[in-house]
Each structure stands twice: as C-alpha cells, then as structure tokens.
Amino acid sequence: MAVTLHDVARLAGVSIKTVSNVVNDHPYVRDETRRRVLDAIAALGYTPNLSARSLRSGRTNVIALMIPDLRNAYFAELADAVMRAAAERGYSVLIEQFGDDREHEIAALRRPRPQLVDGVLYSVLALDQDDEDVIAAMPVPVVLLGERIFTGPRDHVTMRNTEGARAATEHVLGLGRRRVVALGAHPGEVIGSAALRLDGYRAALEAAGLPSDEELIVPVGSWLRRNGAEAMRDLLANGVGFDAVVAFNDAIALGALRALQEAGLRVPEDVAIIGFDDIDETQYSMPTLSTIDPGRAEIARTAVDLLVRRIEGGTAPFTPERVLVPYRLVPRESTAL
Structure with a gap:
C-alpha cells in the first residue's frame, strides 16, 4: 500500500x-x-502524489523546453542551463526535441500537454510569421527562443547573432587575415541563425573595405561536427585559398578544425578559426577554439523568469517583452599566434 x-x-x-x-x-x-x-x-x-496536487492547485510546477536536437551541443547546454534556472524557481523541466523537419515541429506544438506542464519554452526553428496561429493556439504560457519573430502575445528571448558574427569576423580580420570563409550558410534563408550570422560576416567585410567572395561562403546543412568536417574537406579539395574561418557554430568549427589538421594545415599559423556558442568542448580542443559566447546562461535565466511570471500571473494582461542578451568574444589558441 x-x-x-x-x-x-x-x-x-x-x-x-x-x-x-x-x-x-x-x-x-x-x-x-x-x-x-x-x-x-x-x-x-x-x-x-503530484497528480493529485496538480488537480487541486491547477499547477504541475513543470515546464516544457522544446528544442530541435540535443545532438547539437548548444541545445544540450541550453537545456542544462534551463533546468538549473527552473530549479531555482521550484520548477522541473520536460524536454521535447522535434528535429529539423517543419512538419515534426508543428506536430510537437499540437501535442496535448495542458495536464503535463504549466508553460513552454520554445526554440523556434522552421516556423515563420505565417504559422503564428499555431503558436497562438497553445493553451499555456509560451516564451519563444531563437531568431524567428512573431507579432502575437508571446515573450521572446534571443541572442545578438548579427553583432556576434560581425565581432568574430572583425577578430580574424584584425589578425591580418583577408580570405575569410563563412562556414555554415543556409542558402535562401532570410530569417534564422545562419542568415543573421552571414549578415554580420558581410558587414565586417564591408567595413574593412573587402568584397564578399561567394566561393568563401560555404553551406552546411545541420550544424553538426561531421557536417563541418565534410564541408571543410570539400572546400580543400576544390583548391579554394583562404587563411581564416568564421564558423557559424562551434560544432562545425570543431569538425572543420579536424579536417584542417588532417590536411596538414596548422591552426592558427596557416588558418585561423573561430566558432560561435562557447560550448564547453571549445576549452579542451587542440588548439582551444576561439568563439562567441552568446549569453546562453542569461538566455535561460531570462526566459525561465519570464515564463514563471506569466504562469503565476494567470490571465492578467501583459505587454510581451523582447529581450536581446549581450554576447562576448572569447579569443583562444585557434586565433592566437
């Protein structure tokens, strides 16, 4: 019994x-x-008996974190930061991943969850303004993460993608590098991390009086280590000359680093490389990886605080907030001669 x-x-x-x-x-x-x-x-x-307590109080003290893919180290470390921030507020976290497929993402949003969670942190990937009704239909408070901007009554917390990528590019340009690869582009993307970081890369080149050479803008589909390595091997096989790489996340930067070393190129002597996200692994690679810290811990803490405020505020009207957290350049051995 x-x-x-x-x-x-x-x-x-x-x-x-x-x-x-x-x-x-x-x-x-x-x-x-x-x-x-x-x-x-x-x-x-x-x-x-948490179920009984939920029935009495109308709350579960559980929130959901919806993210694309835990194989991406950024999202894994974001999940850790969210769980820590939520625990400080007395909440547990249910993690849902929906992959990089638009239909799976919509299906995840439409799953019944009112009895399971009090609110949702949602890192938007494929949806855009035309899908606003899908998000608006969610019956619990929602705080959006990421670059997709919606005009509905939802709070939004994100990073400074364009400014961070510009700072990364300016960093390698300041080392005297002039043939800088942008690794991680998504051709045709208008809104999203890849598009915004490409904007920052191009802005830095323009400010330095350098042209944007299309053969140096290298597409990478999913931002995973193996894809970064494959893209770099293809670039080297094509004989394109370059002396620096601005990778749009740390995972593809680490894959590219491996491919460069396999080809006998020295980092940073022959090629300087910098990533984006400041995942933990960047401190332990050989050489250690320069990167942009996008403020992941602050993103998690701010998003959890906003969500808890909406949960505990009930149906009281509020003005949605859009929060851009500061970034930080973290120079390490991969760009330090």
Whole structure:
C-alpha cells in the first residue's frame, strides 16, 4: 500500500494539514514540528502524489523546453542551463526535441500537454510569421527562443547573432587575415541563425573595405561536427585559398578544425578559426577554439523568469517583452599566434 499523508500525520503526531504545509514548504511551521514531519516522511518513505496536487492547485510546477536536437551541443547546454534556472524557481523541466523537419515541429506544438506542464519554452526553428496561429493556439504560457519573430502575445528571448558574427569576423580580420570563409550558410534563408550570422560576416567585410567572395561562403546543412568536417574537406579539395574561418557554430568549427589538421594545415599559423556558442568542448580542443559566447546562461535565466511570471500571473494582461542578451568574444589558441 502507498504511504499517505494520514500515515505521516499519525507517526509525527500532527494534523494532515500540518503535513501538507511541510510538504509544500509553507513558512509558518515551527522548526520542531517541521523536523518531526520530515523525520516521519523519511521513516515511511513517503512521496507526494503530484497528480493529485496538480488537480487541486491547477499547477504541475513543470515546464516544457522544446528544442530541435540535443545532438547539437548548444541545445544540450541550453537545456542544462534551463533546468538549473527552473530549479531555482521550484520548477522541473520536460524536454521535447522535434528535429529539423517543419512538419515534426508543428506536430510537437499540437501535442496535448495542458495536464503535463504549466508553460513552454520554445526554440523556434522552421516556423515563420505565417504559422503564428499555431503558436497562438497553445493553451499555456509560451516564451519563444531563437531568431524567428512573431507579432502575437508571446515573450521572446534571443541572442545578438548579427553583432556576434560581425565581432568574430572583425577578430580574424584584425589578425591580418583577408580570405575569410563563412562556414555554415543556409542558402535562401532570410530569417534564422545562419542568415543573421552571414549578415554580420558581410558587414565586417564591408567595413574593412573587402568584397564578399561567394566561393568563401560555404553551406552546411545541420550544424553538426561531421557536417563541418565534410564541408571543410570539400572546400580543400576544390583548391579554394583562404587563411581564416568564421564558423557559424562551434560544432562545425570543431569538425572543420579536424579536417584542417588532417590536411596538414596548422591552426592558427596557416588558418585561423573561430566558432560561435562557447560550448564547453571549445576549452579542451587542440588548439582551444576561439568563439562567441552568446549569453546562453542569461538566455535561460531570462526566459525561465519570464515564463514563471506569466504562469503565476494567470490571465492578467501583459505587454510581451523582447529581450536581446549581450554576447562576448572569447579569443583562444585557434586565433592566437
């Protein structure tokens, strides 16, 4: 038989209400009483019935984080940061990944979840303004992450993609490099990380009085290590001359780094390379990878705070917020001679 509140109350010699107050961490319980209840909970192995609590309170104290792919280290580390920030606010996190397919993303949004979570953090990938009704139909508070901008009543937290990529490009230009590869383009993309980072790359070249050479703009589909390595091997096989690489994320930068070393090129002596995201692995590659820190921890903390505010505010009207967090250039060995 499952241990109940009645069992805990009987062993601790208190009322069921007192046990409930301790379980829910109410502040107005005497220390001695709280200790007796906690001792009884430990002795009996009692665990709260979260489903019953949800039915009574209308809350689960669980939020969902919807992201494209945990194989992308940025999203894995973002998930970790979100879980830490949520735990500080008393919430648990349910993680859903939807891949890089538009239909899977829409299907994930339409899954029934009102009984499971109180709100959703959603990193938009393929949807655009024409899909605003899909997001608007979600029955719980939602905070959007990423570059896709929607005009509906949803908060939005994102990074400074264009400014960060421009800073990365200016960094290698400042080293005297003039043939700079933009690794990670998505041809035809207008809104999204790749498009915004390409804008930053081009702005830096223009400011330096350099042309944007199309043969130096290298497409990479999914931003994974193997794809970065394959794109770099193809570029080398084509005989294109270059002396620096601005990779649009760290994963493809690390793949490209491997391919450059396989080809006998020295980094940074022959080719300087810089990534974007400041994932943990960049501190341990050989050489360590220069990168852009996009403010991942602040993105997570800000998004969780906004979502909790909307959850706890109920149906009260609010003005949606759009927050751009600051970035930071992190120079390391891959660009330091």
